[in-house]
Amino acid sequence: MTKVSIVILNWNGCEMLRSFLPSVIRHSQGDGIEICVADNGSTDHSVDILRREFPSVRLLLFEQNNGFADGYNLALQQVEATYVVLLNSDVEVTPHWLNPLISYLDTHPEVAACQPKIRSWHNQTVFEHAGAAGGFIDRYGYPFCRGRLMEVVEEDGGQYDTICPVFWATGAALFIRLEDYRKVGGLDGRFFAHMEEIDLCWRLRARGRSIVCIPQSVVYHVGGATLKKENPRKTFLNFRNNLVMLYKNLPSDELRSVMRVRCVLDYVAMLVFLLKMQAPNAKAVLEARREYAVIRSSFTAVREDNLKKTVVRIIPERIKSSILWQFYVKRRKHFSQLLNFNE
Incomplete structure (x- = not known):
């Protein structure tokens, strides 16, 4: 049986594939590891490029754009592996990035999912907005991260290099047990895109499964490749x-x-x-x-x-207070300043 299946969802992203898929292939070698690209009904030259330039990649073809959530649900119906990685097409991985993730989940059966540390591809000394060093959520549903509160993104100086329980792991690089993914029903396809990984992680946490960030694994994320922030x-x-x-x-x-x-x-x-x-x-x-x-x-x-x-019922990584209050009233701009989540 396949140990790890890395699944990249693509929609009209041929240039992203050319830019970032080589790093995934180069740094994800090993027995029991497969790389799949699930094409969400692209109308550009993505499929031709994949067949011609990346013949080692397993290709999953869909006739239409099913969105992020159902695109992955359909793809993971065709995958059989212990672990799957939902990896954005605009992510550059680093040497041995899979090893800490596999090792941790192999020895921690209570953990359903994890993520690597996410740095910005544009400025590789700082965290990336969508994930950073692991996600949390406040009482009113506002997500934030170790390394990113609201729009303030911190420079990575190793301050969050400990393995840490989190509320949600980013969908940009979500490493998850396939059994857990299927058991809770996968991503909610009605979301189409955005927030679906947080919803999935909430279901996992509520049912007693743990989620962690493992910063010993590092990837770089472009971010906003499909829809820009102000869209x-x-x-x-x-x-x-x-x-x-x-x-x-x-x-x-x-x-x-x-x-x-x-x-x-x-x-x-x-x-x-x-x-x-x-x-x-x-x-x-x-x-x-x-x-x-x-x-x-x-x-x-x-x-x-x-x-x-x-x-x-009470998930520690969902804080009782408001991150808006902490950020705008208490003037706490960095995660490390949130010494007492629930004051």
């Missing part, structure tokens, strides 16, 4: 999916109070976008809230199932 579509998906994630996973005694506060915070976010002359993003937040109200009931059965299977 209204990305804003819409982030806000809508975050609300859905909260509804799916929050304990019953928190749901109403958290959602009330989130409503206020979302309208504040709209106002901030307007003040920044970003009307399309403000509109995207409003549309996200409207769509959430429409589709919420379709997630009720999943919510009930999640609550039924919860064995860890």
